[in-house]
């Protein structure tokens with residue numbers, strides 16, 4: 001049996017609706033949800049963090065209202081993780097564990113409350129695990145010992161149709177972008193050691209605003225591009241160029257090519273238009289520890 005996830009990330013919605021670059025974040029989200037309306041057989045909608053650009057309750061509510069309406073029409077769950085822009089308190093106020101059923105009710109089977117959170121739920125035999133990888137005030141991410149130990153205990157028993165892990169910070173990077181090298185999950189090796197040889201089918205992430213695939217301990221890792229913007233890697237490696245063009249991924253699990261990932265790009269006449277160009281040469285954190 002196939003299992004299809006609509007994977008969104010980095011909605012960056014704010015209380016005002018506009019981000020610091022003047023992008024209409026609500027319109028970007030609405031555009032990709034509208035253009036995803038023809039995708040059939042979606043079993044779950046996932047948002048892997050940077051839900052609210054300003055960490056606000058209002059930003060979280062703006063996303064929950066729109067993604068929740070999409071999920072309700074499909075009668076499928078909607079699941080969220082935190083990102084580095086999110087505030088844990090505001091996130092928990094709006095999303096609780098992050099696992100909501102199509103009515104908006106909490107349905108996580110188990111969770112740890114952190115400060116670094118984690119939660120798990122089951123849908124059609126697929127186990128969905130969310131990990132909160134944010135470090136307040138930092139761009140890169142980490143997982144705590146408590147999260148990793150909890151995950152190891154969980155994965156000791158396989159799920160009927162396998163497991164998906166969702167977190168904001170990717171445990172993979174490309175060497176051509178200094179920003180991407182520095183900004184990912186810094187304890188990727190520890191995560192890899194825990195998921196190696198388990199029933200984890202895919203690790204789904206956001207954060208880079210860039211479509212990217214790799215593997216961790218032999219398990220496919222997918223980074224979906226941002227909804228609010230995407231990073232254009234044609235820029236020189238010391239620059240980060242953000243461009244318009246809301247995107248999402250359809251993740252197909254359980255079929256003959258599982259996991260298969262394909263992209264949706266919103267039909268935005270402004271797609272590709274530059275939003276920002278940041279020189280990272282002098283940023284002290286662009287040095288991986």
Ligand SMILES: [Fe+2]
Pocket residue numbers: 010012050083085207208209226
């Ligand atoms: Fe982001």
